[in-house]
Structures are given as structure tokens and as C-alpha cells.
Amino acid sequence: xxxxxxxxxxxxxxxxxxxxxxxxxxxxxxxxxxxxxxxxxxxxxxxxxxxxxxxxxxxxxxxxxxxxxxxxxxxxxxxxxxxxxxxxxxxxxxxxxxxxxxxxxxxxxxxxxxxxxxxxxxxxxxxxxxxxxxxxxxxxxxxxxxxxxxxxxxxxxxxxxxxxxxxxxxxxxxxxxxxxxxxxxx
Numbered sequence: 001x002x003x004x005x006x007x008x009x010x011x012x013x014x015x016x017x018x019x020x021x022x023x024x025x026x027x028x029x030x031x032x033x034x035x036x037x038x039x040x041x042x043x044x045x046x047x048x049x050x051x052x053x054x055x056x057x058x059x060x061x062x063x064x065x066x067x068x069x070x071x072x073x074x075x076x077x078x079x080x081x082x083x084x085x086x087x088x089x090x091x092x093x094x095x096x097x098x099x100x101x102x103x104x105x106x107x108x109x110x111x112x113x114x115x116x117x118x119x120x121x122x123x124x125x126x127x128x129x130x131x132x133x134x135x136x137x138x139x140x141x142x143x144x145x146x147x148x149x150x151x152x153x154x155x156x157x158x159x160x161x162x163x164x165x166x167x168x169x170x171x172x173x174x175x176x177x178x179x180x181x182x183x184x185x186x
């Protein structure tokens with residue numbers, strides 16, 4: 001797991017759904033950077049995407065499935081994780097858009113020292129439903145980490161693996177393995 005973290009806001013999540021370039025950057029960088037987004041950014045994306053999709057004539061169901069799939073690469077963070085940084089974030093934002101405080105609070109939380117792994121190990125999991133969901137996904141994330149580690153150790157990029165498999169879908173093997181593991185565990 002990388003020690004580098006990037007916190008994404010709703011606008012970037014929406015661009016990842018609507019455009020190819022942002023999504024490719026996230027997928028291609030997933031083995032070098034951990035991506036996170038506050039839960040409210042996902043909620044905003046789900047709120048505003050349907051209207052944007054309708055204007056573009058894009059199938060809402062498939063596009064929203066892309067947003068749902070992003071959660072395997074861009075981890076949603078619940079309010080309890082970042083709310084301790086609300087005051088500091090609001091002070092830094094000052095008179096700009098105060099609604100953006102969750103993104104800055106998440107970023108401040110990561111900037112408080114330690115590695116992303118240290119931070120993740122200390123994420124409050126007091127909520128039983130959160131802990132259950134977290135624990136249920138552990139085998140999936142472990143499998144994905146093993147595949148990424150094996151690919152990286154072999155000196156291959158996601159593009160190299162895709163080419164060897166005769167597909168253009170970079171990262172599909174790693175994401176598919178997680179989906180297969182998830183389906184088996186249900």
C-alpha cells in the first residue's frame with residue numbers, strides 16, 4: 001500500500017464518470033496512490049449526475065454503475081473519520097465555499113502525520129455496520145493488493161498485463177478478481 005494519499009471532491013468523481021481521462025488517471029495510479037473521498041462527495045455526485053447525464057443523453061444506469069465501481073479505488077470516508085478537522089478546515093477555507101470543508105478536513109487528517117496505512121488502521125470503526133462492511137471486504141482488498149503487488153514485482157504496468165491478455169481494459173484483471181471474490185463470498 002502506498003503512503004501517498006489524494007482526496008477527491010465531487011467534481012472529480014463526476015469527471016471520472018463522465019470522462020475517460022480522469023478515470024484512467026485514477027485506475028493507472030491506484031498502485032502508487034491511495035484515493036479517498038468524503039461520503040458527502042459521493043452523495044453530491046449521486047445528486048448531480050442524473051441531471052448532467054440526461055443533458056448529455058448518457059444512460060444513467062450504466063454511468064451510476066461507474067460511480068459505484070469507483071468506490072473500490074476511491075475509498076469513501078464517513079463523517080466520523082474527518083469531522084474532527086471541521087473547525088480547522090473551515091478556518092482555512094475562510095469565505096470561499098464552506099460546503100467544501102469535508103474534502104479539506106480529509107486532506108488535513110492525512111497531513112497530520114504517519115502513513116496512509118497507519119491512518120487507515122486508526123479509522124474509527126466503532127459503528128458496528130461500518131466494521132461489518134469493512135471486515136467483509138477485507139478478503140477482496142487483500143486479493144487486489146496481491147495482484148497489484150505481483151504485477152508490480154514482475155515490473156509490469158496495467159497496460160502490459162492488458163496487452164498480454166489481449167485486452168485494452170487496463171486494471172480489469174485486478175478489478176475483476178475483486179468482483180469475482182466478492183461474488184463468491186455472497
